[in-house]
Amino acid sequence: MKKTLQQKAEHILDSNFKTEGEFTIPCENLYPFQWFWDSGLIAIGFAHYDMQKAEKEIKTLLKAQWSNGFIPHIIFHTETDSYFPGANFHRSDLHPESNPKYKSTGMTQPPVTGFVLKEIYRISEDKGATLKFIESQIDKVYDNHRYFYENRDPQNEGLVYIYHNWESGTDNSPIWDDIWKTMNPPEYDFERRDTTHVDPEERPSKREYDHYLHIIEIAKANNYNDEKIAELSPFLVQDPLFNAMLIKSNESLIELYKLIGGHENKIKQLKKWQQKSITSFNDKLFDEELGAYVHYDLRNERALKHLSSSSFAPLFANIPDTEKAETMVKVMMEKFGNENQYLCASFDPTSERFNPKKYWRGPVWVNLNWMLYNGLKQYGFNDIAERVKTDTITIIENNGFYEYFDSRKEMHKDNKAGYGGNNFSWTAALLIDLLNE
Structure with a gap:
């Protein structure tokens, strides 16, 4: 087996790797470009059997970095109209420090590259050669972190903000519903492409897309200037998943x-950032009442008081102390871990907002499970970690x-409980890592 x-x-993975551009698409049709956090997690899978591709993946991603250290969430290596919104909508060229060689978005995604380099080193059978490769790329990743702390932390707390739900990686999470209630964007006229590839029931609604596009229009009107975005964006959030990855x-x-x-x-600077970040993370984002970490609407x-798989991601980053970790795991098992559910739903199954079929409103995602598995093991919760893996x-x-799966076990009887894109790259990549662990 x-x-x-x-x-x-x-x-x-090999089928989704584009040799002409030296990067991997998440899957055919639905996602035809290179995505930031996808690429990092994909490289972990490649490292197990094709280190050259793993290195190319990271190298290609970092080539598209802006001169201020920013890494975009999508890099449009190819011309195709099968995805909306594309390069001509995002207009990364509006930012004076954007990369002139690569069209991209003006948004980012959870900064996984640092720990991905470490994972590649762990997996490598030729540590000397891999360390040499890491040495050639690591300063770019450091510059990316510097960008965050210097441009995305207006209150100097060590917690960085995201200005768009797409930056979180958890695109249509029910958590954002609270923010949409504070906004009333115009109705945009556009043609979506995602719903031509997958069932619209599994995707965000048209009205949600109006919110998404409105936030980008505000950023574009200000040339993607971080200071202006911090001042004007209706969406400004300190996200526990994003900050945990950093x-x-x-x-x-x-x-x-x-x-x-x-x-x-x-090293000295990184330690300084770490100390400030972890302290603020625990002081500001841990919710005593819920017993886990929550998002903060800046x-x-x-505080946006909802439980999601992001609430438990800090375990992966060694953020909670033992007492907090025990509380979190207890809450996770009570709310997410009953015998009728697969671990770990992306949103609280006991909430009325839970939808186990709709993208980040309830389904199980392999990338969050992989983080959760490794986090639980670090804290010695080996039995629960094993359940997540199994x-x-x-x-x-x-x-x-x-791409994602129904969290309700009853829906898996006919083996049709997988949703979104099929032959999905990070699902394949992280499965390889789990199998070889």
């Missing part, structure tokens, strides 16, 4: 710089390599 599953996963990546950069040697100033100065392998084995 393991061998066949792994062979299928490798075949998917903190985890800081930790990894510190370890890698120590291995490389001779980067004392950068624009309206209030659940993940089971749903892929039964349904195929989909």
Whole structure:
């Protein structure tokens, strides 16, 4: 079983790898470009059997970095009208420091590259050669972190903001409903392409897209200037998943710089960021009442009190102390872990906003499960970690390599509980890592 599953996963990654551009698409039709956090997680899978492709993936991503350290969430390597909104809508050229060689968005995504480099090093059988590759790229990742702390932390708390729900990676999470209530964007006239590839029931609504486009229009009107965005964007959020990925990546950069040697100033700066970030993260984002981490709406100065898979992602970044971790895991098992559910739904299954079929409003995602599995193990919750791993392998084995999966076990009886894009790259990549763990 393991061998066949792994062979299928490798075949998917190889098929989605674009040799002419040296990057991997998330899947055919639905996502025809290079995505920031997808690429990082895909590289982890490649590292197990084709280190050259893993390195190319990271290299191509970092080539599109802007001169201020920013890494865009989509890089439009090819011309195609099969995706909306495309390069001509986003107009990254409006920013004076955008990359003139690569069309992209003016948004970013969870900064996974730091810990991805560490994972590649862990997997590598030729540590010397891999460290050499890391040495050639690591300063670009450091510059990306510097960009966040210098441009996305207006209150100097060590917590960075996202200005668009797409930056969170959890695009249509019910958490954002609270923000949409504070907005009334115009009705935009546009033609979506995602719903021609997958069932509209599995995707965000047209009205949600109006909100998404409105936020981008405000950013564009201000040439993607971070200061102006912090002042004017109706969406300004400190996201526990996003900040946890940054903190985890800081930790990894510190370890890698120590291995490389001779980067004392950068290590010192990373440690400074770490200390401030982790302190603020625990003080501001941990909700005692809910027993887990929540998002903070910086624009309206209030906590968004909802549980999601992002609430538990800080386990992966070693952020909570033992007591907090125990509380979080207890809450997770009570709310998300009953015997009729696969771990871990992307949103609280006990909430009226829960929708186990609709993108980030309830389905299980393999990338969050992979983080959760590794986080639980770090804190010694080995039995629950094992359940997350087994659940993940089971749903892929039964349904195929989909983008996301129904969290309700009853829906898996006919093996049709996989949704969104099929032959999805990070599902394949992270399964390979779980199988070889």
